[in-house]
Amino acid sequence: NENQYFSVRDNMLMNHSGNTLIKYTGTDNKPGIPYGIETIRSHAFFGSQAEYIEIPETVSYIDDYAFVGCTYLKSIEIPERVEYIGKGCFFSCPYLNSVVLPQGIEKICDDTFYACPSLQELIIPESVLSIGTDILSPSDNISYNPVIYGFYRSPAKEYAENNNITYKMIGDVNNDSIINASDSSYVLSDYASVSSGKESSLNHSQAICADIN
Numbered sequence: 001n002e003n004q005y006f007s008v009r010d011n012m013l014m015n016h017s018g019n020t021l022i023k024y025t026g027t028d029n030k031p032g033i034p035y036g037i038e039t040i041r042s043h044a045f046f047g048s049q050a051e052y053i054e055i056p057e058t059v060s061y062i063d064d065y066a067f068v069g070c071t072y073l074k075s076i077e078i079p080e081r082v083e084y085i086g087k088g089c090f091f092s093c094p095y096l097n098s099v100v101l102p103q104g105i106e107k108i109c110d111d112t113f114y115a116c117p118s119l120q121e122l123i124i125p126e127s128v129l130s131i132g133t134d135i136l137s138p139s140d141n142i143s144y145n146p147v148i149y150g151f152y153r154s155p156a157k158e159y160a161e162n163n164n165i166t167y168k169m170i171g172d173v174n175n176d177s178i179i180n181a182s183d184s185s186y187v188l189s190d191y192a193s194v195s196s197g198k199e200s201s202l203n204h205s206q207a208i209c210a211d212i213n
Helices: 155-162 181-195 204-209
Strands: 006-009 012-015 020-024 075-077 098-100 121-123 147-150 166-169
Touching (some): 147 155, 147 204, 155 166, 166 204
Parallel strands (some): 075 098, 121 147, 147 166
Antiparallel strands (some): 006 012, 012 020
């Protein structure tokens, strides 16, 4: 019989209308959240074995601790429509090494990526206006030395400086702490070189700062 309060599809427990994901109960390593889901509730994937989770573009709200303790999770891309990512959302995801945050999000909450030792770099979107406490674990100057990338006048710079985390400004390709014509020349010169069939001279960090995708 159909339940008047809940529905289940692909091991996803949802509310009856199918727009809120309450809990994933499966064991797939690449589960896909059903299209039409708008909200992912707290602890929805806690303890999941998923290595990659596909989030549909219909999602706009990810609750506190939604992916806490996903000890197999390696990569996740958060769609552009998401406006809120909750506190401790990815707390203690030890193998998480790649996160794409959406342009449009205005706040990164406390403990979002705390205890994620494989996450060595985080690009803060230009839209972010405030950053909470302990969004990353502090650097241990040995095996964990994360880098935060942010835009000009981003709160990311102050956060990085206050937490002993390396900060790099997007646009500052030659790493001289300012954005000027020399950065543009650097990128144009590399573009010309690549266009002629040569390999790019930009390293990984410079490519990010050049905002090349």
